[in-house]
Amino acid sequence: MPLINQSIIDNLFQFASRMLARSGDGDKHTVAASIYASDGVIYSGVNVFHFTGGPCAEIVALARLISDSDAKPLVIIAVADSDRGVISPCGRCRQMLTDYCPEIQVILKIEGELEARPLTELLPFGYVRSGRPAVSRRI
Ligand SMILES: [Zn+2]
Numbered sequence: 315m316p317l318i319n320q321s322i323i324d325n326l327f328q329f330a331s332r333m334l335a336r337s338g339d340g341d342k343h344t345v346a347a348s349i350y351a352s353d354g355v356i357y358s359g360v361n362v363f364h365f366t367g368g369p370c371a372e373i374v375a376l377a378r379l380i381s382d383s384d385a386k387p388l389v390i391i392a393v394a395d396s397d398r399g400v401i402s403p404c405g406r407c408r409q410m411l412t413d414y415c416p417e418i419q420v421i422l423k424i425e426g427e428l429e430a431r432p433l434t435e436l437l438p439f440g441y442v443r444s445g446r447p448a449v450s451r452r453i
Contacts, residue, residue: 318389318419318430322350326421327400327428330371330393333358338395345401347371347392349418351385372407376414387414389430391421400428408437 326348334346342363347370349357359374369377372392379387390411394401400423403411411418411433419430 318350322389323391323421323428323430326350326356326389326391327393329356329358330391333360334393334395340395342368344396345371345392345394347375347390349375349379349387349390351379351383351387353383353385355383355385357382357387370404370407372403373410376411380414387418389419389421391428399423403436408433409440412437412440413443 329348330346333348337343337360338346343360344363345361347359351357357375357379359371359376359378361371362368362374370392372390375390376387379385390403392401392403393399400421402422403420411420416433418433420433420436421428421430423429424431
């Protein structure tokens, strides 16, 4: 598993925070996510709320990465408005990340500190689509 150092974590937090400050509107765009990828680029996005189930920021950031490169997503962070700060991915995002990039690490705020944790810790018994290798493991 790639080493995710504090500098990468700090950069991701800053990228997501700046995107949220720029694009957040307190209504339909309330979360920004940033992904650090194997090409050294940070891909970011904001959520696009819609009552039919618009994509979360994590998925928008992943879609930008997939659209723009062949890089492997290494670590992701999501920052929410209204002083919520770093948030954990919702259940749908955990499943989508499991399907697209099961080896990604997720930055969480744990006891006041930002830490990168394997996605498998957040979804240890995730659903596995037919034809896909099992990615979950017992922790
Ligand atoms: Zn989500």
